[in-house]
Amino acid sequence: MRVVAENLGVRYSSSGDWALEEVNLCFEPGTVTLLSGPCGSGKTTLLHCLNGIIPHLVEAETGGRVLLGQTGTEEAAVSGVSSLVGTVLQDPEAQIFNLRVEDEIAFGCENLGLDPQVIQERVQDQGRRFGLAPKARTAILSGGQKQRLVLASVLAMDRPLLLLDEPLAHLDRRGAALLAALLRESRTAGRTVVAAEHRLDLILPLVDRVVWLEQGRVRADLPAREAAGRLPARDLPASVGPSPGPTGPPLVALARVDVVSGGRTRLRRVDLTVAPGERVTLLGPNGAGKTTLLRTLAGLCRPDKGTAIRNGPAPGRGVGFVFQNPGYQLFMDSVRAEVEIGSPSAERTRELLDLFGLWELRERHPHSLSEGQKRLLSVAAAVAPEPALLCLDEPTVGQDSRSLGRLLQALDQTLDRECIALVAATHDPRCALALGGRCLWLEQGRVRERGGADLARRYFCRELDGDGD
Amino acid sequence: MLGSLVPAPRSALHPLAALGLAVVFLSLGLAVRPAEVMSLYLAGMSVLILVLGYRRPWLGVLKFVFPAGAVVGLITWLVTGDRISLVLVLERFYLFGVTTSLVAAMDPGDLSRALNRVRCPRRVSLGFLITVRFIPVLKAEMDRIREAVRVRGLRLSWKRPGQAHRVLLLPLVVRLIHISDTLALSLETRAFSAPGRPTALHRPGFTWRDWVGLPAGLGLVAATVWRLLR
Amino acid sequence: MTTRDIVFLALVAACVTAAGFVAVPLVGAMPLPGMRSMAAAFFYGFFICIGLLKVRKRGAVFLVALFNGLVLLMMSWLMLANNLIAALLTELLVLIFFRDFRTDRAVLFGAGLYMCMSLPASLVLAGWLGGPMIARFLARPGVVGLIFLATAALSFGGAWCGLKIGRELAKAGLIRS
Numbered sequence: 001m002r003v004v005a006e007n008l009g010v011r012y013s014s015s016g017d018w019a020l021e022e023v024n025l026c027f028e029p030g031t032v033t034l035l036s037g038p039c040g041s042g043k044t045t046l047l048h049c050l051n052g053i054i055p056h057l058v059e060a061e062t063g064g065r066v067l068l069g070q071t072g073t074e075e076a077a078v079s080g081v082s083s084l085v086g087t088v089l090q091d092p093e094a095q096i097f098n099l100r101v102e103d104e105i106a107f108g109c110e111n112l113g114l115d116p117q118v119i120q121e122r123v124q125d126q127g128r129r130f131g132l133a134p135k136a137r138t139a140i141l142s143g144g145q146k147q148r149l150v151l152a153s154v155l156a157m158d159r160p161l162l163l164l165d166e167p168l169a170h171l172d173r174r175g176a177a178l179l180a181a182l183l184r185e186s187r188t189a190g191r192t193v194v195a196a197e198h199r200l201d202l203i204l205p206l207v208d209r210v211v212w213l214e215q216g217r218v219r220a221d222l223p224a225r226e227a228a229g230r231l232p233a234r235d236l237p238a239s240v241g242p243s244p245g246p247t248g249p250p251l252v253a254l255a256r257v258d259v260v261s262g263g264r265t266r267l268r269r270v271d272l273t274v275a276p277g278e279r280v281t282l283l284g285p286n287g288a289g290k291t292t293l294l295r296t297l298a299g300l301c302r303p304d305k306g307t308a309i310r311n312g313p314a315p316g317r318g319v320g321f322v323f324q325n326p327g328y329q330l331f332m333d334s335v336r337a338e339v340e341i342g343s344p345s346a347e348r349t350r351e352l353l354d355l356f357g358l359w360e361l362r363e364r365h366p367h368s369l370s371e372g373q374k375r376l377l378s379v380a381a382a383v384a385p386e387p388a389l390l391c392l393d394e395p396t397v398g399q400d401s402r403s404l405g406r407l408l409q410a411l412d413q414t415l416d417r418e419c420i421a422l423v424a425a426t427h428d429p430r431c432a433l434a435l436g437g438r439c440l441w442l443e444q445g446r447v448r449e450r451g452g453a454d455l456a457r458r459y460f461c462r463e464l465d466g467d468g469d
Numbered sequence: 470m471l472g473s474l475v476p477a478p479r480s481a482l483h484p485l486a487a488l489g490l491a492v493v494f495l496s497l498g499l500a501v502r503p504a505e506v507m508s509l510y511l512a513g514m515s516v517l518i519l520v521l522g523y524r525r526p527w528l529g530v531l532k533f534v535f536p537a538g539a540v541v542g543l544i545t546w547l548v549t550g551d552r553i554s555l556v557l558v559l560e561r562f563y564l565f566g567v568t569t570s571l572v573a574a575m576d577p578g579d580l581s582r583a584l585n586r587v588r589c590p591r592r593v594s595l596g597f598l599i600t601v602r603f604i605p606v607l608k609a610e611m612d613r614i615r616e617a618v619r620v621r622g623l624r625l626s627w628k629r630p631g632q633a634h635r636v637l638l639l640p641l642v643v644r645l646i647h648i649s650d651t652l653a654l655s656l657e658t659r660a661f662s663a664p665g666r667p668t669a670l671h672r673p674g675f676t677w678r679d680w681v682g683l684p685a686g687l688g689l690v691a692a693t694v695w696r697l698l699r
Numbered sequence: 700m701t702t703r704d705i706v707f708l709a710l711v712a713a714c715v716t717a718a719g720f721v722a723v724p725l726v727g728a729m730p731l732p733g734m735r736s737m738a739a740a741f742f743y744g745f746f747i748c749i750g751l752l753k754v755r756k757r758g759a760v761f762l763v764a765l766f767n768g769l770v771l772l773m774m775s776w777l778m779l780a781n782n783l784i785a786a787l788l789t790e791l792l793v794l795i796f797f798r799d800f801r802t803d804r805a806v807l808f809g810a811g812l813y814m815c816m817s818l819p820a821s822l823v824l825a826g827w828l829g830g831p832m833i834a835r836f837l838a839r840p841g842v843v844g845l846i847f848l849a850t851a852a853l854s855f856g857g858a859w860c861g862l863k864i865g866r867e868l869a870k871a872g873l874i875r876s
Contacts, residue, residue, distance in 0.1 A: 051658055057703070079663040087658040093606070094648040095655035097599050099578050106670040108659035119670050139605050150655075157659065300616060321620040327643055328610075328617040331636045333867055342622060367643050367871035385622060492776045569774045592705045596762065597769040599709035600716060604770075607717045634860050642749055642864055645710050646873050653703035661702060 001069045001084065001160035003027040003050060003192055009063035010045050010054055010216075019045045020216045023064070027192050029160070032183050034203055034224070035196040037213035038400040039372045043196035044090075046213070047163045049073070050194065052081030068161060083112060086159035090166050092146035101127065101141075102134035104149055108157040119156075126152035130178060143170045144286030148178065155182065162186060164195040168202055169397050172285035172427060180206050198400050201429055201460075248276045249311060251389050251421055252297050257306035259292050259445075266292040268445040269306070274421050276388060279437025282425040283459045288442040290425035294321070294391045297423055312388055320382030320390040320420075324397055326374040330366035335377055338366050342385035349384065356380040356410045372403030379407060383414050389421045396428040408434050429460040481522040482571070484580040485587065486679045490686045491568040497690055498564040504553070506696055507560050513689045514567050521682045526574040530566040538562030577601040579673045586672065595661075599652070606648075607641075614640050704754045705762065711750035712766035718742030719767075733846035736821045740814040740850045744857025745864075748810035752865040753874050755800040760793075760809055761786040777820075785817035792816075807862055811855035818850055 008023040020042045027033055035043045048054045052073040055062050066073040068084050086108075089095055098104040102123045109119040127134045130148040132141075141149060147170040154162070167179055183206045186193050197203045204210070210227035212220035220227070250273040259267040267289045274280060274297065282290040295301045296308060298319045312318050323329060332338045335358055336349065343349040353359040356376045361369065366377055375395065382390060390411075396404055408431070415422055426432050432439065439456045441449040449455060482490070494514055501507045518527055542558035581594040618636055700708075722738040750763055764786030768779035789812045797805035822843065868874045 053654055053658070057654060057657055057701075077662070078657050079660060082658050082660040083663060085658065087655075089651055089655055089658070091647070091651050094651035097595075097602050097652060097656075099576075099598070099602055102670060103578050110667045110669055111660035111663045113663070113665050113668050116668055116670055119668065123670065139602070153659065298620065300620070317622060319620065323613065323617060325613075327647070328613050328640050329621060331618075331621075331623070331639060333870070365867065365871040367639075367868075367873060381621070488772070488776075495775060495777070565775060572772065573774065592700070592702070593765065593769075596705050596709035596712070596766045599706060600712045600766040600770055603710055603713040604717050604720075607713055635864070638745065638860070639864055639867065641714075642868065643871075643873060645714070645749070646707070646753065646868070649707035649710050650703065653701075653706045656702055656706070 001029055001192055002067075003069075003161055003194075004067040005046070005049065005064070006067070007064035008046070008049055008066065009061075010042075010049060011061040013059050013061070018216050019060075020049070023216075023218055025211060025218065025221070027161075027194055029192050030187050030190045031209060032187055032193040032195065032207045034200075034207040034210045035194060035213060036198070036200060036210060037219070038402050039370055041213040041400075042216040043213055044165055045216075047087070047165055047194065047196055050161070051085045051087045051163055052076065052078050053087075056081075084159055085161045085163060086154040086157050087163045088150055088154050088165060088167055090169065092143070092150045092170060095150050096138050096146060098138060100134070101132050101136045101138060101149060104138055105132075105134070105153045105156050108153055112157065122156040122158070126156045142287050144172055144175050147171055148175060151179070151182070160191055162191055162193045164193070164197075166197055167195060168197055168199045170286070172288075174285060176202055183207070198396075199428065199430075250275050250309075251311050253307075253309045253311075254296060254303070255307045255309075257296060257303040257308060259289075259296055259301055260304045261292070261301065266445050267296065267303075270296075270445075270447055272297070272440065272447075274389060274423060276421055277415070277419040278421045279415070279435055280421075280423045281432045281435050281437060281439045281456060282423065282442060283432060283439055283456060284442035284448075287444075289445040290442055291324075291393055292445075293440075293442065294393055294423060294425050297389070298391050318388045320385070320387040322375075322378050322382050322390075322392045322395065324394040326371075326378035327367070329378045329381065330374065333365060334362065335364050335366055335369070336362040338377055338381050339384050342381060344386065348386075352380045352384055352414075355413060357406055372399050375399060376403065376407055376410070379411065383411075383420070386418060387420060389423070390415070392422065392424040392426075394426060394428075395424060396426060396431045401430065404430060404434075429456065432456040432460070481574065481678050482682055483673055483675050483679045484575050484583040486675070486683055487571050487575055488580075490682065491571040493686070493690055494571070495564065495568040497693060498561075498568070501693065501697065503697075504556065504560070506693065507564075509696075510689070510693045511560060511563055511567065513693075514564075514686075517682065517685055517689060518567060518571060521678050523570050523574055526570040527567070530570040530573060531563075534562045534566030534569075535559075579671075582669055582671065583673050585667075585669070591661075591667070595656070603648070610641060610644055611637075700754070700756060700758065700762070704756065704759070707753055708750055708759055708762045709766050711746050712763045712770075714746040715739070715743050715763065716767050716770050718746065733818055733822055733843075733850065736814060736818050737846060737850045737853060740853035741857035741860075743814045744810050744854040744859075745861040746857075747813055748806055748858040748861025749865060751800050751806040751810055752803075752861070752868070755806070757790060757794065757799050759800065760789050760813055764813070781817055781820035784820055785813055788816040789813045803862055803865075806865075807855070807858050810858035810861060811851070814854035815847065815851045818847055822846075 005023050005025045008020055009018055010020040011018045023046065035046060037043055045054065048058060049066050054060050055074060056078045068081065071080065071084065073081050096104055098107060105123045105126050106119045109122055123134055130152045132145065132149055132152060138149065151167065168176055171179060183193060195203065204224055204227065207224045210222050210224055211218055253273040255271055257267055257270045258265060270293060282293060284290050292301065296303060298321045299310065330338055332341060336353065339352055340349045353362055356379065358377060358380060361373065366374065369377065395407065411422070414420065422435070424431065424435055433453060433456055436453060439451050440447055441455060441459055498510065501510055538559045542555040545558050546552055546555040577598060581598050584594045585591060614637060623636055719739045722742065723735045747760060747763055751759055764782040768782035771778035771782065789809055792812060793800065793805055793809045797808065800806050800809060865874065
């Protein structure tokens with residue numbers, strides 16, 4: 001199905017600026033198009049226009065039109081548009097409401113009134129493809145499995161237009177390989193696919209065309225093979241500076257540590273020491289134990305076997321921890337107050353707000369910030385009490401390379417000056433390569449390999465090749 | 470990987486049959502007075518639900534119902550000095566437990582489908598499913614928020630309720646708004662409002678348990694009413 | 700009501716249900732009638748207030764009560780009936796005094812009142828379950844009055860906290876002020 005956006009403009013009722021302006025694009029059947037650009041550039045807004053969410057479900061002033069084949073999204077009801085478009089939104093956890101996998105996959109097909117026999121076949125097919133047991137409870141799936149379930153439930157509807165909003169955000173290399181196969185198959189089947197994604201390294205080899213958006217306008221529209229060297233996002237921070245080595249006795253030393261939770265052994269016989277000023281990056285697929293290891297280092301969970309010796313750092317005292325979703329850690333009514341509660345002095349608060357580029361936003365409510373700004377704020381607040389150890393869990397989810405670059409530069413300055421040790425868990429090569437330091441490759445709770453930047457490069461090359469488990 | 474995920478249990482009776490029996494059993498139980506009739510009524514119900522395959526939920530519910538009933542009953546006995554009041558309280562708690570075990574074993578997905586089949590508005594069954602699905606999610610969300618408070622080094626105190634309620638509830642409410650907005654968009658883009666009657670992957674049907682359980686349950690109710698009237 | 704409204708109210712219902720599951724067992728064995736309602740009153744007031752601040756429409760309290768009641772139906776139909784009666788009374792009183800939930804005062808009133816309206820039916824249920832001793836308690840108007848006052852204070856306190864958080868959400872642009 002041919003999809004055309006003509007002179008498209010969108011302005012949200014809560015904002016004075018146009019989120020999209022004069023967008024003219026055409027998406028041909030059998031092609032995969034990547035929408036990219038910084039956070040807030042209008043990628044999600046454009047996807048919402050293509051699937052009729054704007055103007056039917058989100059209030060906004062609109063101009064121009066979107067045609068899905070011969071159907072205009074403005075004239076058709078949401079139900080009419082949804083019979084042509086399959087959409088995978090961000091945040092898989094928030095999109096699943098059925099209690100069983102098969103019910104979630106079947107939901108869209110049931111709404112379209114398909115024959116139960118056909119639905120049964122599609123449930124089986126998609127379950128097999130994404131490695132999901134149809135009778136399993138949705139509540140016990142991991143983040144990566146939930147992302148796969150959302151993809152499966154949309155694909156089961158078999159729509160001619162497929163829209164994907166950050167589909168790689170929660171996927172490990174096996175999930176990414178499944179997505180790659182799906183994109184190839186969609187192209188062959190003549191589907192039109194439009195995906196918004198920040199992880200260009202993973203997705204560029206899989207797309208035909210790249211549309212680069214900035215401030216709501218199309219800045220570049222290129223074939224993928226030409227885009228590789230020309231996009232602004234390719235200027236990634238290769239490294240934010242030489243990684244300092246360890247100084248002094250270890251802050252935390254884990255020896256042959258096992259951690260069991262929810263009836264599963266999350267870590268098995270892990271040894272790791274972290275010294276002041278050191279940087280460690282944790283790599284591995286979904287469910288490998290990266291977050292559990294971070295939590296153990298921070299003292300948030302106790303080892304069931306082995307020993308954890310701490311030379312100072314404990315939760316709330318000497319340890320800063322930034323979660324995958326920074327929203328959980330923002331409690332106060334202004335950006336300044338958020339940094340102030342942990343900061344020893346007003347000077348330090350001001351200095352950190354400056355360093356992280358938040359001074360201009362100091363009176364804003366933390367929850368009114370963009371995702372990238374929230375991440376910067378949560379890291380600034382974690383660094384404010386001058387911790388000895390800083391743990392970052394997937395700091396790049398939802399970040400464009402510009403805000404990631406700013407975060408890494410600010411971190412680099414603070415960590416070196418104050419000799420703070422950093423441990424970060426990440427799926428993102430941009431982050432792993434920029435942080436430098438030691439790398440640990442975890443699989444099924446065990447340390448599979450230890451090394452430096454070479455290990456990170458090797459790990460992510462495997463990921464790009466789609467080397468499955 | 471597939472083997473590690475545990476399948477959920479399916480209920481023994483058709484959801485609407487189980488619900489109907491529970492309503493009738495409890496309603497009549499509220500009206501039964503003579504102790505010997507109540508004992509026979511409870512015994513009949515117990516045999517029936519065990520035959521129908523409700524042993525596990527029955528045992529599960531009893532673990533909560535008997536201790537609570539015993540505490541309230543003993544205090545009642547001490548206050549009133551009447552041993553019969555202990556028996557009365559225990560009987561009522563047990564009746565509550567038996568009817569609860571009938572409905573507690575129900576699969577919420579099956580109940581939702583059964584409600585759809587009897588033309589209950591889809592938005593009601595959808596709301597019910599979302600409520601059930603997100604109760605455990607909320608617990609996980611609260612755990613994350615408590616952990617976030619801990620790592621930020623914030624000390625919550627009942628002496629400063631303003632800070633405590635802000636720190637615990639603000640992130641939760643923000644997350645609720647985010648989840649609801651995303652979920653609503655996800656539902657609409659998966660054709661939730663599409664015209665026409667939706668089909669269903671599974672339709673809960675009547676089994677031998679329903680054909681046996683319903684007449685037997687109604688028979689027990691009729692016999693009890695007859696005994697009361699006599 | 701839009702799908703978005705229904706989803707948000709269902710999540711609010713999940714919150715009050717979860718809060719009830721945590722608060723009620725703490726006082727479950729206390730042989731005082733109405734203790735269960737009292738224990739959960741603050742959270743019911745808070746979350747219903749948040750629900751009303753985002754969905755300022757007639758019928759919102761009824762829907763929260765219905766979704767919550769359908770889960771409680773898995774324990775007893777009496778709890779569903781109790782919820783629906785309380786919600787209908789609350790909606791009716793808001794309709795009489797405020798017409799709808801457009802003002803913050805109407806939201807505070809509706810959110811605080813719901814738990815108070817559910818108390819009479821809760822007391823009847825407690826009286827039936829608890830036998831003669833509870834019936835004796837209930838026969839004393841002082842005891843019933845105290846329970847009612849405490850429940851109302853907690854419920855309106857929760858609703859007031861909900862309003863405070865709601866103002867911040869409006870400042871953050873997450874709900875309309």
